[in-house]
Amino acid sequence: MRQSTGRRLRTALVESDGTPQSQSERESYERMYSDDLTKYDAAEHNLYFGRLDLDDGETRRIGRIGILDDDEQDTTLLLDWRAPLARPFYLATPAAPDSVALRRHVRTRNRRVVAVNDERLDSGDLDATSRGDVVNEAALIGALNAARTGEMTDIVETIQREQDIIIRSSHRGVTVVQGGPGTGKTAVALHRAAYLLYTHREILGRSGVLIIGPNDDFLRYIGQVLPSLGETGVLLSTVGDLYPGVSADRPDDRHAAGVKGDLAMVEVLRTAVREAQILPTEPVTVRFDGYPLVIDRALVKRARGRARSSRRPHNQARPIFLRSALDALAEQHATRIGSSTIDGSQLMSAGDVADIRDEMEQDPTILRALARFWPQLTPDGLLREVLSDPDRIRVATPGWGADERDALWRDPRAGTGFTVGDVPLLDELAEIIGFDAGDDEREQQAQWRRQLTEAQDALDILTGSAPQDLEDELDPEILMAYDLIDAEQLASRQTRRQTLTTAERAHADRTWAFGHVIVDEAQEISAMGWRMIMRRIPNRWMTIIGDTAQTGDPAGTSDWGSVLEPYVAARWRQHDLTVNYRTPAEIMTVAAGVLAAIDPTRTPPTSIRRAGVAPTVLRVSSDGIIDAAITADIAGHDADAAGVSAIIAPDAIVDEIAAAAGADVRVLAVTACKGLEFDRTVVVEPAAIIAQSPRGLNDLYVALTRATQRLTLIHAADLPDCLTLD
Numbered sequence: 001m002r003q004s005t006g007r008r009l010r011t012a013l014v015e016s017d018g019t020p021q022s023q024s025e026r027e028s029y030e031r032m033y034s035d036d037l038t039k040y041d042a043a044e045h046n047l048y049f050g051r052l053d054l055d056d057g058e059t060r061r062i063g064r065i066g067i068l069d070d071d072e073q074d075t076t077l078l079l080d081w082r083a084p085l086a087r088p089f090y091l092a093t094p095a096a097p098d099s100v101a102l103r104r105h106v107r108t109r110n111r112r113v114v115a116v117n118d119e120r121l122d123s124g125d126l127d128a129t130s131r132g133d134v135v136n137e138a139a140l141i142g143a144l145n146a147a148r149t150g151e152m153t154d155i156v157e158t159i160q161r162e163q164d165i166i167i168r169s170s171h172r173g174v175t176v177v178q179g180g181p182g183t184g185k186t187a188v189a190l191h192r193a194a195y196l197l198y199t200h201r202e203i204l205g206r207s208g209v210l211i212i213g214p215n216d217d218f219l220r221y222i223g224q225v226l227p228s229l230g231e232t233g234v235l236l237s238t239v240g241d242l243y244p245g246v247s248a249d250r251p252d253d254r255h256a257a258g259v260k261g262d263l264a265m266v267e268v269l270r271t272a273v274r275e276a277q278i279l280p281t282e283p284v285t286v287r288f289d290g291y292p293l294v295i296d297r298a299l300v301k302r303a304r305g306r307a308r309s310s311r312r313p314h315n316q317a318r319p320i321f322l323r324s325a326l327d328a329l330a331e332q333h334a335t336r337i338g339s340s341t342i343d344g345s346q347l348m349s350a351g352d353v354a355d356i357r358d359e360m361e362q363d364p365t366i367l368r369a370l371a372r373f374w375p376q377l378t379p380d381g382l383l384r385e386v387l388s389d390p391d392r393i394r395v396a397t398p399g400w401g402a403d404e405r406d407a408l409w410r411d412p413r414a415g416t417g418f419t420v421g422d423v424p425l426l427d428e429l430a431e432i433i434g435f436d437a438g439d440d441e442r443e444q445q446a447q448w449r450r451q452l453t454e455a456q457d458a459l460d461i462l463t464g465s466a467p468q469d470l471e472d473e474l475d476p477e478i479l480m481a482y483d484l485i486d487a488e489q490l491a492s493r494q495t496r497r498q499t500l501t502t503a504e505r506a507h508a509d510r511t512w513a514f515g516h517v518i519v520d521e522a523q524e525i526s527a528m529g530w531r532m533i534m535r536r537i538p539n540r541w542m543t544i545i546g547d548t549a550q551t552g553d554p555a556g557t558s559d560w561g562s563v564l565e566p567y568v569a570a571r572w573r574q575h576d577l578t579v580n581y582r583t584p585a586e587i588m589t590v591a592a593g594v595l596a597a598i599d600p601t602r603t604p605p606t607s608i609r610r611a612g613v614a615p616t617v618l619r620v621s622s623d624g625i626i627d628a629a630i631t632a633d634i635a636g637h638d639a640d641a642a643g644v645s646a647i648i649a650p651d652a653i654v655d656e657i658a659a660a661a662g663a664d665v666r667v668l669a670v671t672a673c674k675g676l677e678f679d680r681t682v683v684v685e686p687a688a689i690i691a692q693s694p695r696g697l698n699d700l701y702v703a704l705t706r707a708t709q710r711l712t713l714i715h716a717a718d719l720p721d722c723l724t725l726d
């Protein structure tokens, strides 16, 4: 398959007669074959992992991708794991074998089979060691015990029943997946993306799938999973990256995050825009055609009233404002120059007045004078201006306390960048201002010019850096590129390529409507964040994944219904995941005490395995806490060299520990470890983690549930009561 695809790719590359149509055909073939090659490369690892022997003698082989024989009948050699016929591999149990007599799990290294594990499902004998509901148990436990690498891996070989049901859910509305730490929510989210792309390739290939995660570290951690499943076209983004042209990774402090994430901000922003539509305090005089024209309060107020009553977004209502103001000014001028000196009657016709108005419309002085009262706005310009000016904040927040107003204020000396909490505000402002509409063409033009310059630069570098004496050895295709492609052609190729990559186009376009959106760690999304996300998915086909017991952000949620009902009323479904694949039972027992303190009605997820070691607790003096944390981390590493470890510490000392520990040790605040996992963790000063935030208990719960093997607790202050340790 690789060879023939490679051949087709080469043919496609040389076959072009230069017409735009054949160029664009060539582009799409090029992308298709390159994607296929990427997929085959990805599938090389554990290509074939499962086999089902059915009661009637049929055998099915299951792998990462589907493969057909090149015989007449296109016989299926390997079934894609997402194909319906592969499903019993994930669902059949001895109690409900579903016509499966034998399930075989195959492990390979490169192309060599290294292990085979058979499960007989037709014996009617429920194996005493099997939990009845666990599928592929040996392989599963092997995967769970394996040392972590710092990157998440796929779970296609061992997806469990409750996970499979969500991955393949055909529900077209909002699916909520709620589950405790380590229940595989993230894994399920990614496999669902792969499944949906396989099943609805046609629609989702065009409209795209968006996955939203909490921060860049997390996106890097999960970044390899979809490519390893042969899917490369999914857009992964944080909320801070979702507004084109802005890349915010600086979090707000907790108080500011709570204030900025609250729905009350909608009204604040609306008011801020209205406040930009100002009235003159003194009449303004400009000269036109040698005569003075007076722009007074009444004139501006009337024009503003017309524009506002159109109910259009600010920038789109601007022509209405200008038209009304210019009409009034033209009347004013006509009255002054066209009145009869005898009886004061108007000598000018309506047509004459219209001509005057048209002339005024071209007059930069008049336009500039009027623009002050209804300026053309940009979301980032306005947000920056308002948030750095205490007076404008005050005007936009009637009835607010000083504390909340202060939370909005940003010190202009602290730089001009935006915080994560600003991004949904920018998006909201873009709506109120009507920023994108009508600007497309201008933006495309600018984009084209940028590309042309870049392409020319690239070509200069390419030609400039090719050493003459090596030229003979250069690939003929590169030589052809030298000859054929001038800057303009190269630029137009890039434009077409852009029209081909859905993810790239979608990322650059605020008004893009995705086909499916998956939100991970969704409990952290603020009400303002949800408004922004919902704009990206008008069809509301979404998978929302999270755990309301882990919510750390003050603007996050503790209840899915209140988040979703404004958008989809009761039309959403919830699935619960109950088995913890990450945290061993010994650690989960400790975490369960914290969960009970968060909410006594919640049931902790059941750990599927034990680690064989209890968590270690170490009390030290308060000035020894940093050294103790680092020593514990190093000791863990020495005892068990494989895998990755992390120190999780309260905000106040996280930098100090990181500085003392050096670059090799990973030291994280709780907000940064969300969604991640390590073989060993050292959690520092639990009491301080609880005290530093209104959702401190949730934060501690998150910190305690990151380890797959060992947990060490280091403390100087008394341990909180909810930590029950033997």
Ligand SMILES: Nc1ncnc2c1ncn2[C@@H]1O[C@H](COP(=O)(O)OP(=O)(O)OP(=O)(O)O)[C@@H](O)[C@H]1O
Residues within 6 Å of the ligand: 140, 143, 144, 153, 154, 155, 158, 159, 160, 163, 179, 180, 181, 182, 183, 184, 185, 186, 187, 188, 547, 550, 581, 582, 674, 675, 676, 677, 705
């Ligand atoms: N069926 C499975 N087979 C193998 N490994 C699995 C399976 N399900 C989950 N895991 C593993 O368990 C670990 C936890 O999964 P994941 O990170 O998806 O959990 P989560 O529910 O998102 O956790 P958190 O809420 O803490 O972010 C991962 O290493 C994942 O690969």
